[in-house]
Amino acid sequence: DIQMTQSPSSLSASVGDRVTITCRASQSVDNNLNWYQQKSGKAPNLLIYDASTLRSGVPSRFSGSGSGTHFTLTISGLQPEDFATYFCQQRYTTPFTFGPGTKVDIK
Amino acid sequence: QWHLQESGPGLVKPSETLSLTCTVSGGSVSSQNYFWSWVRQAPGKGLEYIGYIYYTGTTNINPSLRSRVTISVDTSKNQFSLEVNSMTTADTAVYYCAQLGAGRFETWGRGALVTVSS
Numbered sequence: 001d002i003q004m005t006q007s008p009s010s011l012s013a014s015v016g017d018r019v020t021i022t023c024r025a026s027q028s029v030d031n032n033l034n035w036y037q038q039k040s041g042k043a044p045n046l047l048i049y050d051a052s053t054l055r056s057g058v059p060s061r062f063s064g065s066g067s068g069t070h071f072t073l074t075i076s077g078l079q080p081e082d083f084a085t086y087f088c089q090q091r092y093t094t095p096f097t098f099g100p101g102t103k104v105d106i107k
Numbered sequence: 108q109w110h111l112q113e114s115g116p117g118l119v120k121p122s123e124t125l126s127l128t129c130t131v132s133g134g135s136v137s138s139q140n141y142f143w144s145w146v147r148q149a150p151g152k153g154l155e156y157i158g159y160i161y162y163t164g165t166t167n168i169n170p171s172l173r174s175r176v177t178i179s180v181d182t183s184k185n186q187f188s189l190e191v192n193s194m195t196t197a198d199t200a201v202y203y204c205a206q207l208g209a210g211r212f213e214t215w216g217r218g219a220l221v222t223v224s225s
Contacts, residue, residue, distance in 0.1 A: 043215035095169040
């Protein structure tokens with residue numbers, strides 16, 4: 001299985017901050033990397049697919065980059081509704097695997 | 108707009124079999140564009156892919172669960188289902204059904220909390 005790691009595991013930030021979350025794969029997944037946001041008690045929600053493609057309806061302050069084994073999710077100008085946990089997921093091969101998550105909370 | 112809803116028991120005894128159903132609305136499970144999947148999340152933990160099924164019945168199951176998991180589809184009812192046998196406390200989790208397109212989980216159900224306890 002491809003192992004996914006994320007850093008940091010949690011971070012505290014203020015509204016308006018720029019936040020960057022890193023995801024690494026144990027082997028190359030090309031650009032086959034998705035990002036999800038999960039709010040407490042809710043199902044995950046797809047934000048970005050294929051490493052950098054913003055899903056329709058997702059605010060443009062979210063962006064993704066990377067390829068191979070190293071990826072980043074950036075939130076430019078954190079909003080109150082962005083406080084949540086973020087997961088990466090590789091779709092390069094089955095079994096699909098997720099990162100352990102990065103929790104973003106209020107400083 | 109697609110909508111998925113899980114249904115099934117919230118409590119299962121150790122060694123018993125869990126059966127969950129996902130009812131799909133807003134479209135057909137026979138769509139050639141999507142696979143139908145299950146993902147679970149243990150309390151306070153990350154997400155674990157269980158498996159998926161295509162409307163033809165083709166499945167892909169996570170090898171870590173393959174010996175205990177069955178996924179099936181009922182196109183006449185626009186539903187798909189998950190069975191996990193020999194349940195243990197380690198299987199306590201929120202079980203999500205999700206629409207899978209091009210390897211991305213696009214639409215999710217609200218989730219069903221399943222507790223394994225005697």
